Amino acid sequence: MSEPHAPTWKAKWGFLLTPPRPARLFSLRTTATALAAFLAAFAMGLPSPHWAAMTVWVLAPHPPRFVVAFDKALPSP
Structure with missing residues (x-):
């Protein structure tokens, strides 16, 4: 009996080398x-x-509504 092949490095971690287009x-x-x-x-x-x-x-990384909400949460001088 032959042993099953372990996944190669590229098969396991290849997504790090080629991230998706939006990223x-x-x-x-x-x-x-x-x-x-x-x-x-x-x-x-x-x-x-x-x-x-x-x-x-x-x-x-934060959505624009978070940034606006954070700005409105600050007290006015």
Whole structure:
């Protein structure tokens, strides 16, 4: 009797090498937006422009209604 073949690395983890199209588009769009935010903050002479890009990466996975709801939850000055 022969033993069944174990799945190959590519069969088991190949999805990491070729993510679906929506995931690739989300990644490209978020990277471009983070780069634009970083460059805008750098051009304005902010002391830590990397936080502008970090804000994009933190808020990107959330749906727009979450971001708006969070903004409305903050007290007005």
